[in-house]
Amino acid sequence: MKHFDYIIAGGGCSGRSLAVRMLPYLKASNKQLLLVDKLPKKGNDKTWCFWEEHADVFEPVVYKKWNRLLFSSHFIQQELNIYPYTYKMIRAADFYTYTDEKLSGNPHIITIQGNVERLYTENQQAYAIIDGEVYSSDYTFSSIPRIQNKRPERYQYLLQHFMGWVIETETAIFDTECATLMDFKTPQQTGTSFVYVLPLSPKLALVEYTVFSEQELATEDYTTALKQYIEEQLHCKKYTIKEQEYGVIPMSDHPAQRQQGRIIYLGTAGGFTKGSTGYTFRFIQKHTSAIAEGLTKSGNPIISSVFPNxxxxxxxxxxxxxxxxxxxxxxxxxxxxxxxxxxxxxxxxxxxxxxxxxxxxxxxxxxxxxxxxxxxxxxxxxx
Ligand SMILES: Cc1cc2nc3c(=O)[nH]c(=O)nc-3n(C[C@H](O)[C@H](O)[C@H](O)COP(=O)(O)OP(=O)(O)OC[C@H]3O[C@@H](n4cnc5c(N)ncnc54)[C@H](O)[C@@H]3O)c2cc1C
Structure with a gap:
């Protein structure tokens, strides 16, 4: 059986954020980390947006920033002064390339592609079965999605589901300094819905149609809403779709288990998706930075809380x-x-x-x- 000091199961946003943040600690303590994901993690499988006051470790891969945001609905239209915050966008493809560069060749890190079939903890050790082989570790951090036994009589379960297009227009129609955070001028019958518009250049923007409801929509419902918004609200008839994004984020107050013996859960699996908004990126950064700090200070990666209950x-x-x-x-x-x-x-x-x-x-x-x-x-x- 192979042993590592630490295993990170799931090399997506939270797994890689933690691995990068642990680098100084691994070097100083001469410890070994195994990072495993079932996918090669190349390509732009999502785009993360978030706001922050100061630059953090992933600032080098921030693709675009905005200092002004727009909020719009049938009731109000407001430009928001978000100082001291900046709204930022990171493309997952850049994040994966950047973290690959930071992690590959590091003598304290082994990265493998493999399917984590099971995680369990026994006698102060964590175990991972990866492609049929057993690995042990002092602690395993996992962001692998977990199946929850829903309790609808007690908790609320909604989905935030969205489809976005990066569109290129024939004429310059976007103000590159101002992003639309939420525009509710969309059909509201299927649930709370809004569009956000993130201009990347005067002729290029990510336009994303988002719905909060119990169930996802049929593909044509997203595309119809996107077409309608682009025509009626952006007043644009001629454009090319350069990229498409689709995603579903769970929104729930069902308490997430943060730890199970020597297994510590990260990211969405650890309950770091904000129930009411779906924003996760910044909470992942706070949590993984607290873990790295805990390890550096006392060798203890267990964090009691990242924010008040x-x-x-x-x-x-x-x-x-x-x-x-x-x-x-x-x-x-x-x-x-x-x-x-x-x-x-x-x-x-x-x-x-x-x-x-x-x-x-x-x-x-x-x-x-x-x-x-x-x-x-x-x-x-x-x-
Ligand atoms: C399309 C999309 C857009 C989003 N945009 C935003 C945003 O703008 N802002 C924001 O704050 N949040 C956003 N989120 C929410 C959240 O930030 C992301 O879902 C984020 O990637 C969560 O990080 P994570 O580490 O929990 O999960 P992931 O990044 O999904 O990482 C989990 C990893 O586990 C791997 N894995 C799964 N099963 C196994 C297995 N059995 N064995 C090995 N590996 C496995 C997966 O391949 C994956 O790489 C978005 C989510 C989606 C889906």
């Missing part, structure tokens, strides 16, 4: 409200953006506000509906 409750309330459809997502987000500074909203969505700041934000929202959603959620969880 009350944010899980806020996400759950918003999910219950969206699920109940008593208020539409368009109404909720319009009110939020109309009555609060963008900087505060982004800080809140990053789970970084203080209780006082949260009370200030809640005081601007529909108190009756939020209180009902809180009661509904509390009754469900104690039933």
């Amino acid at each position: 009350r944010f899980k409750t806020y996400d759950a309330i918003l999910l219950h409200l969206l699920g109940s459809r008593r208020l539409s997502g368009e109404e909720i987000f319009s009110e939020l953006f109309e009555k609060n500074k963008a900087k505060q909203i982004l800080k809140f969505l990053d789970n970084e506000t203080s209780l006082m700041e949260e009370i200030q934000i809640f005081s601007t929202l529909n108190k009756k509906e939020f209180t009902l959603a809180l009661l509904n959620r509390t009754l469900k969880t104690i039933a």
Whole structure:
């Protein structure tokens, strides 16, 4: 049986983020890490967007940044001053190439392609069965998707599903300094839906149609909505589709198990997808950076919490409200953006506000509906 000090199962966003962040620690402690993914991880399988105040380790692969954002709905149209934040885009292809360069040839890291069939923990060791072979480690970090036994009587389960096109237009129609964060001028019958537009050049942009609902749509529903938005809202009739992206992100308040003996879960598998928005990238960065810091300081990779638990409750309330459809997502987000500074909203969505700041934000929202959603959620969880 082969032994490594650490195994990272799943070399996607969180697995590679952790591996890169662990490099100084591995060198200083002379430890060995095995990184395994079932796929070769080449090509642009997704695009990550997020906001941050300061440059972090993946700044060299930031593809595009915006200092101005636009929020638009049937109720309001608002340009958002997001200072001190910058909205950033990383293309997965660049992230994989960059992390490959950082990791390959490093004497402390072995990367392999293989299918992780099982993970288990026994006698203070973690075990991974990879393509039929057993590997042991002191700790295994896993981002491999996990099957959850759903409990709809207790928790809310929505999907954030989206299709995006990188389109090239014949004329220059995009303001490259301003990205559209959310535009709700889309059909709302199938659930909360909006489009975001990320201009890459005056003639090139990623236009993404996003829906929060229980079920995915048929392919033609996404394409119809995208065509309609491009024609009616962007006033563009002639364009070429250069790339297409499709994705589904789970949105739920079902608690995620963060650790099982010597197995530590990362990324979406570890519950680092924000239940109410689907944003994950920044939470992955915070978690993996905390693990690397814990290892460096004390050799302990177990992190008690990355943010206060009350944010899980806020996400759950918003999910219950969206699920109940008593208020539409368009109404909720319009009110939020109309009555609060963008900087505060982004800080809140990053789970970084203080209780006082949260009370200030809640005081601007529909108190009756939020209180009902809180009661509904509390009754469900104690039933
Ligand atoms: C299309 C798309 C766009 C997104 N955009 C954003 C965004 O803009 N901003 C944001 O914050 N979040 C976004 N997300 C959500 C989230 O950031 C991503 O899903 C992110 O990749 C999650 O990282 P992860 O490490 O948990 O999972 P992944 O990056 O999916 O990594 C998991 C890895 O495990 C591997 N794997 C699975 N099963 C096995 C197995 N049995 N054996 C070995 N390996 C295995 C997979 O091949 C994969 O590489 C997006 C998600 C999708 C799907």
